[in-house]
Amino acid sequence: xxxxxxxxxxxxxxxxxxxxxxxxxxxxxxxxxxxxxxxxxxxxxxxxxxxxxxxxxxxxxxxxxxxxxxxxxxxxxxxxxxxxxxxxxxxxxxxxxxxxxxxxxxxxxxxxxxxxxxxxxxxxxxxxxxxxxxxxxxxxxxxxxxxxxxxxxxxxxxxxxxxxxxxxxxxxxxxxxxxxxxxxxxxxxxxxxxxxxxxxxxxxxxxxxxxxxxxxxxxxxxxxxxxxxxxxxxxxxxxxxxxxxxxxxxxxxxxxxxxxxxxxxxxxxxxxxxxxxxxxxxxxxxxxxxxxxxxxxxxxxxxxxxxxxxxxxxxxxxxxxxxxxxxxxxxxxxxxxxxxxxxxxxxxxxxxx
Numbered sequence: 001x002x003x004x005x006x007x008x009x010x011x012x013x014x015x016x017x018x019x020x021x022x023x024x025x026x027x028x029x030x031x032x033x034x035x036x037x038x039x040x041x042x043x044x045x046x047x048x049x050x051x052x053x054x055x056x057x058x059x060x061x062x063x064x065x066x067x068x069x070x071x072x073x074x075x076x077x078x079x080x081x082x083x084x085x086x087x088x089x090x091x092x093x094x095x096x097x098x099x100x101x102x103x104x105x106x107x108x109x110x111x112x113x114x115x116x117x118x119x120x121x122x123x124x125x126x127x128x129x130x131x132x133x134x135x136x137x138x139x140x141x142x143x144x145x146x147x148x149x150x151x152x153x154x155x156x157x158x159x160x161x162x163x164x165x166x167x168x169x170x171x172x173x174x175x176x177x178x179x180x181x182x183x184x185x186x187x188x189x190x191x192x193x194x195x196x197x198x199x200x201x202x203x204x205x206x207x208x209x210x211x212x213x214x215x216x217x218x219x220x221x222x223x224x225x226x227x228x229x230x231x232x233x234x235x236x237x238x239x240x241x242x243x244x245x246x247x248x249x250x251x252x253x254x255x256x257x258x259x260x261x262x263x264x265x266x267x268x269x270x271x272x273x274x275x276x277x278x279x280x281x282x283x284x285x286x287x288x289x290x291x292x293x294x295x296x297x298x299x300x301x302x303x304x305x306x307x308x309x310x311x312x313x314x315x316x317x318x319x320x321x322x323x324x325x326x327x328x329x330x331x332x333x334x335x336x337x338x339x340x341x342x343x344x345x346x347x348x349x350x351x352x353x
Contacts, residue, residue: 030061032073034348054078059116069120078111079141112139127151133168143170162201169194193224209238217252226258226266234273246275246289256298265297265306283322289315293334311336325351 034057059073118131129149135142145168152161170193196219203213217230234248253268260266275289291313299306317330329347334340 030063030350030352032059032061032348032350033057034346036346037344039343039345063120064122065120066122069122071116071118071120073116074136075114075116076111077114077141111137112141112143113137114143125153125155139171141171143168145169158205160201160203162199164199164201165197167194167196194222195224196220211236215250226254226256226260228252228254242279244277246273246277248273265299268296268298270294270296283320285319287315287317287319289313289317289332291315309336309338311340324353325349 036055038053055075055077057073057075059071061069061071063069063071113136115134115136116131117134118129121128127150129147131145131147131149133143133145133147135144145166147164147166149164150162154160197217198219199215199217201213201215203211205211213234215230215232215234217228217232219228219230221227230250230252232248232250234246236244236246238244249270249272251268251270254260254266256266271291271293273289273291275287277285277287279285293311293313295309295311297307311334313332313334315330315332317328319326319328321327327347327349330345332344334342334344
């Protein structure tokens with residue numbers, strides 16, 4: 001059921017790459033560092049567990065250079081668990097439930113290392129970006145990608161329109177390929193996942209206190225899963241100069257026109273989110289969020305039965321700004337109706353030197 005959810009984060013290497021960028025030690029640049037941790041989830045039912053990972057990234061940027069800015073980031077990930085699915089009959093519900101089983105990777109821990117250079121073109125009423133994702137080591141989780149993003153701003157600065165495109169090729173863990181096909185003739189065995197994604201966004205200032213935004217998305221994972229269409233709406237309202245209320249809803253759905261390529265059904269994901277933010281002191285922003293998640297699987301014509309999974313996610317974030325630097329930390333806790341528990345932590349810092 002987490003397939004849709006996954007659609008919803010060395011100094012010497014960086015120094016060598018900077019040779020290709022207009023770097024000057026006499027100019028101030030933006031430096032960043034970011035970490036993200038997802039703990040293996042546990043559940044009340046035996047064999048119901050999901051894998052975890054850790055990642056760290058560091059970057060340097062000159063994004064506001066006119067007309068051409070740039071950025072460069074290096075990310076290291078550590079993947080020590082992987083997801084597999086097992087089928088179990090539930091006599092009370094008279095259907096098939098899918099659980100997650102934790103499976104340690106064979107051999108050494110896989111640690112993909114990636115570099116992401118980007119060029120940024122700044123114009124008076126638009127910004128355009130070209131980004132690459134390049135693997136720097138041989139890994140079963142390596143990912144190559146080309147992405148572009150474009151943002152257009154109205155002359156009044158009250159409205160923005162954005163469009164982004166991404167094309168990528170991700171390697172599939174060999175052990176997963178074996179499990180993917182197995183002895184089931186209904187399953188095909190892809191060697192990699194090719195994906196392209198299109199996203200259109202719009203934001204507007206409705207009044208001095210209200211701001212609204214919307215999003216439309218399309219994802220195609222050729223030969224892996226059916227295409228996905230998505231939409232979202234969000235808003236933010238200032239209750240006072242220091243208290244803000246945010247709300248949003250989103251929905252993603254796999255197309256029923258395509259074959260699901262395996263014995264799983266068609267997935268959809270809907271979320272509803274509420275967030276309260278306030279500034280207890282100047283330059284310190286605290287946020288509390290609640291998200292209701294509803295994931296559904298409509299059975300494929302040849303196997304299984306319909307299923308719905310509901311989850312509650314609670315989040316907290318803290319952001320602080322000081323002279324020349326910005327810091328942020330965030331954490332979330334998810335619990336599903338099946339008893340699955342999962343925690344995520346992230347944090348980072350951006351500073352100018």
